[in-house]
Amino acid sequence: MCRQTDQSPEQTRPADLTPNQWTAIDRISGPLLVLAGPGSGKTRVITRRIARMVERGIDSRRILAITFTNKAAKEMASRVAELLPGRHVWVSTFHRFCARLLRERAAAVGLRPNFSIYDTADQFQLVRHVLHSLDLDAVHYPPARIAARISRAKNDGQSADQYLQAFDQSVGDHIQGVVAKVFPVYQQGLLDSNAVDFDDLLLHVATLLCENPELRSQLDERFQYVLVDEYQDTNLVQYRILAALSQDHANLCVTGDPDQSIYGWRGAQIDNILRFEADFPQAAVVRLEENFRSTKQIVRAAATLIDFNTLRKEKTLVTENDEGKAVELLTFRDASDEAEQIAHRIRQLAESDGGSFSDVAVVYRVNALSHEIEIALARHGIPYQVAAGVAFYDRTEIKDMLAYLRVINNPDDRNALLRIVNKPTRGIGKRTLSRLSQWADTNGLSLMEALTRTGDHPDLSKRAKKALAGFVQLMRLLVDADSGSVEQLLGTIIDRTAYTADWRGSELEENRQRLANIDELVSAASQYDLASGGEGRLEEFLEETSLVNEIDNVDETAGRVTLMTLHAAKGLEFPVVFVVAVEQDLIPHERALRTEDIRELEEERRLLFVGMTRAQQRLYLTRARVRQVRGRAMPTIPSSFLSEIIPVITYQAEDSNEEESQLPPQPDSEAELTERISERPTSEGSSLVMTAADLLNGERKTAEIPTGFAAGMTVRHPRYGLGTVISVSGMSRNQTLTVEFHGDGKQKTFVASKSPLQPVGLD
DSSP: OOOOOSSOOOOOOOTTSOHHHHHHHHOOSSOEEEEEOTTSOHHHHHHHHHHHHHHTTOOGGGEEEEESOHHHHHHHHHHHHHHSTTOOOEEEEHHHHHHHHHHHTGGGGTOOTTOEEEOHHHHHHHHHHHHHHTTOOTTTSOHHHHHHHHHHHHHTTOOHHHHHHHOOGGGOOHHHHHHHHHHHHHHHHHHHTTEEEHHHHHHHHHHHHHHOHHHHHHHHHHOOEEEESSGGGOOHHHHHHHHHTTSSSOEEEEEEOGGGOOOGGGTOOTHHHHTHHHHSTTOEEEEEOBOSSSOHHHHHHHHHHHTTOSSSOOOOOBOOSOOOSOOEEEEEEEHHHHHHHHHHHHHHHHHHSOOOGGGEEEEESSGGGHHHHHHHHHHTTOOEEEOOHHHHHHSHHHHHHHHHHHHHHOTTOHHHHHHHTTSSOOSOOHHHHHHHHHHHHHTTOOHHHHHHTGGGOSSOOHHHHHHHHHHHHHHHHHHHTOSSOHHHHHHHHHHHHTTTTTTTTOOOHHHHHHHHHHHHHHHHHHHHHHHTTTOOOHHHHHHHHHTOOTTTTOOTTSSSEEEEETTTTTTOOEEEEEEOOOBTBBTTBHHHHHHTOHHHHHHHHHHHHHHHTTEEEEEEEEEEEEEEETTEEEEOOBOTTHHHHGGGSEEEESOTTSOOOSSOOOOSSHHHHHHHSOOEEOTTSOEEEOOHHHHHHTOOEEEOOOOSOOTTOEEEETTTEEEEEEEEESOGGGOEEEEEETTTOOEEEEEGGGSOOEEGGGO
16 A cells, blocks of 8 residues: 655755646645646656655555657656656556556457557458458448548447447438448457457457456556546547546546647547546646747747637746747748748758757648658758658568568467468469458358368369468468567568568669668567567567557657658657648648538647647748649638737748738737737637737737628638628627628528638738
């Protein structure tokens, strides 16, 4: 048992901590919500809090710290090790924590401890197999779409049986009916392969905790103090796991920021953090509002933007940093010009200001936007890295090597077995594999069991049986070669299969790159062997490769510009940041605009907020007047978010021959600035009015006023184009507008507070 810690030993607040940081660190018992704005030192708070717990007599083995990315977990674990040398604290990502627990209790959910973890490609392959078995066309029912529906259901805590029970045929959702048929067969396919997908790691553990009170109580006793970083990104299943671990010992500390909740598309529920005090009535709340990262100009622009959101916890972002240079909006002719000028500025920044290329990040909403920028950086001789850690493990040769390891570890892994049975070529064709698979299914055999019994198959040729028998013999040899060193096992696989034989000595750059990739995987295995001290396990190495995050391979000190999506930028910081293509249909994304759902639009605003707050010293927002869309040059519309921050940034057209006419001119006076700041809906239903002085001083006023639309006004909708307001009724958030659009003359009605309509003058 841990010593009681209600009374804190007397200690003066350390000089490197603010009063609020110290409060969050020193309040140990009971539930605690730490609202941490960007750059507010939350990692320092979490790690120092862990050290403070141990100092106050808590057994370090009773502490569990959870975050979302491997990079964050490693940084946190490293800091804890420095503060508490020789002490063990379990610091992990959600998925890795659940994977470890699940291996301990695998039998309870019908698995064995050596289960495989299926990635997205594996999921699609299994869904495709299930569709075929159900005589459903994968063209009409894309596996990616089916897999996404299954994932969404699991994130909401639904098993296949629960999904089927909840299926309402009267709704008329045809794709939902297909998912209801596929889901249970898909789940059985996972069990037959002794495999889980990413969502299962969480859902299986949540189910175990819910259905096994004794296990729940044991784990609650084992982890009496739970700390969760990035709590705003938890989904319903993760919430259930945390709630189960905090019933007997409600010492749950969650750190997060609703303004940085950007993963709703993959199941994250912002409501988890918004309702924390309701779920834990005894909870204390501490706000970390001081930003130690960015200049005043950057903090001011970001705060102005996010203040338009309603789904948030009230807090005021402040900083004692320098005023810094103004946030700049740059407008270019097209994407090529945009990329060229960004590259030119990056070189100037690196050379003139004595900086480094690693000081710069270029972030964007979708991966496709990186192409032009990569070309421009290469043309200027600027080194860069793309944050795509998963991409390495998506390469064919890497997936092949890992598939061999997966089959050695888990012979029932059907997907991995099908991948390698004819790699390198052994004369085993698709028809042979199809017959073998059907025979295995008919006789209730795993695919590996069927391979070992090919002599009993009535329809296989002698040649096919010989080839399959040779493969089985090879796999037996490789299984026997597993001595505990992953590096040595990979070497044996490469030698025995002659996988790289055709590439060695080749002059083709493609083959050289493939060899380099194989060498990199072997190096990763060597590093794993070294870190594990000879006590590693193959399943653990495979687990590490399966749970790679997009930013795991980002080296912020490598002397290279970093290119990444806005989602990947979360948790990172750079002296200089370019946020490119701040345009309607990109940020906010067209999907959010199509739904006209305020929650989705607000998540898009949070995404831009996250990108802006990665910047420490300089922040540039860019847009192009023309951009290629599906192979066609299309004129763009400036993001509606720009009109929300125009008063506190500067902007210019990089094309000296063309004036920027789509944005309002910069204000010459405080009075003009005050006149420009638009009304901002709040969660209480009133509108926010801010003067320039209020904005600079961080003060707020509220008043009931109309939202600013009037009959006869010209407006623009991102989907329907230009239109004229025909009539207006109601006030504030209840105001409705009828708009006649110029293109087809059709009239549509909108709720003002929920629509993306913008007066043309604010474009």
